[in-house]
Amino acid sequence: MNKPRSINRLRSVNRLRSVIRTHKTLAAVAGVLVLSVVIVGAALFQPWRIFTSSSVYEALPAAPGSASAPAPATPPSGSASAPAPATPASGSASAPAPATPPLATPAAPVVLSSGTFQSQEHETTGTARLVKLPDGSHLLRLEDLASSDGPDVKVWLSSLEAGGDWFKYRSGRYVDLGAVKATHGNHNYLLPAGTDISGLTSVVLWCDRFSVAFGSAPLS
Incomplete structure (x- = not known):
């Protein structure tokens, strides 16, 4: 059982x-x-980047220095000095002195447009300036930038208005200037040769991996 x-x-x-x-x-x-x-x-997502930051401080490229005029030759000590030019006789017409051409003043970088950053997905402050250099090339300069670290953050020049819905930027024309150099500081970004800057009205700090704008600045 x-x-x-x-x-x-x-x-x-x-x-x-x-x-x-x-x-x-x-x-x-x-x-x-x-x-x-x-x-x-x-x-x-690299979440540890919430707690990291970096700084880069670059100077704005300066205009090339002007060449100084050569100093007059000084005869060596003890040698005979060159004879003084003959003085024209009284009443005769004197030859006019040759004109000295003025030294050329090098051109300086010119700010074409600028604007202040506004925060979008992350708090962002600073100023963006589109600059024309003396050689005719263009660069974008970010000054006093302060933003957040993140994965794959790029600097874009965009044809769309700064601010508002950040997902819009992919639908407009943009020029990718490469990865942002640091979260803070003063940075220079050269535009590719032949870039058509007409219609580019804003600067965007763009997280390319997740299609998010950290911040943007109008260029006016």
Whole structure:
């Protein structure tokens, strides 16, 4: 009479062990999946950048220096000095002195447009200036920039208005000037040769990985 009960009890124990083994396998698989998600998310979002910052301070390229006029030659000590030019006789017409051409003054960088940054996805302050250099090239200068660190942040010149909905910037014309050099400071970004600057009305700090604008500045 007790034999069937013992068999049933043994079967129940075996089933319980099987369930525990199955749950251990599922738990291990779930743990691996969670760990994978955490690793991938950390690689994409890089959350530690919330607590990091960097600074770069670059000077605005200066105009080339003017060449100084050569100093007059001085005869060596003890040598005979050159004869003085003859003085024209009284009443005769004197030859006019040759005109001295004025020294050329080098051109200076010219600010074409500028604007103040406004915050969008992250707090951002500073000034953006579009500058024409003496050689005819253009650069974008960011001054007193203060923003947040982030993955894949680029500097864009955009044809769209600064501020507002930041997801709009991909739909407009833009010129990618490369990765932002630092979260703080004064930076220079040369525009590619032949860039058509007409219609580019704003500067955007753009997180290319997640299509988010950290901040933007109008150019006017």
